[in-house]
Amino acid sequence: xxxxxxxxxxxxxxxxxxxxxxxxxxxxxxxxxxxxxxxxxxxxxxxxxxxxxxxxxxxxxxxxxxxxxxxxxxxxxxxxxxxxxxxxxxxxxxxxxxxxxxxxxxxxxxxxxxxxxxxxxxxxxxxxxxxxxxxxxxxxxxxxxxxxxxxxxxxxxxxxxxxxxxxxxxxxxxxxxxxxxxxxxxxxxxxxxxxxxxxxxxxxxxxxxxxxxxxxxxxxxxxxxxxxxxxxxxxxxxxxxxxxxxxxxxxxxxxxxxxxxxxxxxxxxxxxxxxxxxxxxxxxxxxxxxxxxxxxxxxxxxxxxxxxxxxxxxxxxxxxxxxxxxxxxxxxxxxxxxxxxxxxxxxxxxxxxxxxxxxxxxxxxxxxxxxxxxxxxxxxxxxxxxxxxxxxxxxxxxxxxxxxxxxxxxxxxxxxxxxxxxxxxxxxxxxxxxxxxxxxxxxxxxxxxxxxxxxxxxxxxxxxxxxxxxxxxxxxxxxxxxxxxxxxx
Numbered sequence: 001x002x003x004x005x006x007x008x009x010x011x012x013x014x015x016x017x018x019x020x021x022x023x024x025x026x027x028x029x030x031x032x033x034x035x036x037x038x039x040x041x042x043x044x045x046x047x048x049x050x051x052x053x054x055x056x057x058x059x060x061x062x063x064x065x066x067x068x069x070x071x072x073x074x075x076x077x078x079x080x081x082x083x084x085x086x087x088x089x090x091x092x093x094x095x096x097x098x099x100x101x102x103x104x105x106x107x108x109x110x111x112x113x114x115x116x117x118x119x120x121x122x123x124x125x126x127x128x129x130x131x132x133x134x135x136x137x138x139x140x141x142x143x144x145x146x147x148x149x150x151x152x153x154x155x156x157x158x159x160x161x162x163x164x165x166x167x168x169x170x171x172x173x174x175x176x177x178x179x180x181x182x183x184x185x186x187x188x189x190x191x192x193x194x195x196x197x198x199x200x201x202x203x204x205x206x207x208x209x210x211x212x213x214x215x216x217x218x219x220x221x222x223x224x225x226x227x228x229x230x231x232x233x234x235x236x237x238x239x240x241x242x243x244x245x246x247x248x249x250x251x252x253x254x255x256x257x258x259x260x261x262x263x264x265x266x267x268x269x270x271x272x273x274x275x276x277x278x279x280x281x282x283x284x285x286x287x288x289x290x291x292x293x294x295x296x297x298x299x300x301x302x303x304x305x306x307x308x309x310x311x312x313x314x315x316x317x318x319x320x321x322x323x324x325x326x327x328x329x330x331x332x333x334x335x336x337x338x339x340x341x342x343x344x345x346x347x348x349x350x351x352x353x354x355x356x357x358x359x360x361x362x363x364x365x366x367x368x369x370x371x372x373x374x375x376x377x378x379x380x381x382x383x384x385x386x387x388x389x390x391x392x393x394x395x396x397x398x399x400x401x402x403x404x405x406x407x408x409x410x411x412x413x414x415x416x417x418x419x420x421x422x423x424x425x426x427x428x429x430x431x432x433x434x435x436x437x438x439x440x441x442x443x444x445x446x447x448x449x450x451x452x453x454x455x456x457x458x459x460x461x462x463x464x465x466x467x468x469x470x471x472x473x474x475x476x477x478x479x480x481x482x483x484x485x486x487x488x489x
Contacts, residue, residue: 018210060211152180265421420462
């Protein structure tokens, strides 16, 4: 199956005001991270294109029925979901080639899952209780009937990363559109096709009104700042690094627009002394291999009882050594390439830090075979939790093992982080598990392998892992304003 039907030979196009258009800045290349070869060309927007996209979104929100008709929005979202499914195999090949996503993941969170989630948000648009009766009260002696109303927030600027492009793009488009907002989406320059093909499908296969969705691809990061600072934009929904999230928050302050941030993580995988240590360590090791560790919620710190440290290291090393980085197009690949040479260099810098600080690379640490941007699944031991390798988000297939001295110490180490996005706890005693879960300050936690990800489950973090929640009813409500109406009676 070839992606050529969705990405013509001349390259992808922008979607602005309902029309597919070339970028005023020409084109830029997009590459296959498994080979390092250029795949083709993407439309390169300039500041004028971004201005036009914002104007189109503003016009669509202010002058059309989109913000006032939940039924229209539900129908349009289902139409988009169905159209995406009709082009599923082309989308799959683009996602594998451009994002380096292992084929196995495209049946789940890299593609098919997020497409299906649009149906959840369509249902929510129809069934959500937009008004709540607060009853009658007599503040200041004036008898008043009060009602609380949720309304769409307006124009949303969505800025997304490259690691799970469809999941994150649809986690913003789905609830924002269901809530009645209009959107300007600026995807990462590493995966422009993954977003641009969605724009083509919207334009050619749906009745979504012009300007409701605008997709602006560019290799100019300054367009993100333009989107954040423009006063016509009511909200910024950003997913990416914590450092960039701080910059987004600072830039948005000038217009006091709402900011949703889903940022980095350095999640802890806590193993208690009554757990199956080999099974838990192997599970943690497998997790850091998935999509080459390029996930903000992956648990990359393995906290194990000190007396079981060597057993945990042996089990984790055995699992990591058994998983070889390989071609993401092959059905059995778990650990594909890193997205770019730049990202591989970043991972290798952290491995250099580990060695310089006296850590041990138990297994992995090399580049593996092949021409692409691969790093072998790697196990690091012998470093304290204060090391940069244990404190900073590496975004690669690297697992660090840290010993703990009991449940309270494990919670202390887990919380000794500027992040608080996710984590995992393994053990047998329900009371001990409950105490540890209650003590760890993160937005999501997996207990004994439980899976928290789904369309109806809110996702987000504590501390410097972000502000707000994505997905679920809470994620939907991020894209609304609250209006209180009091009528004298």
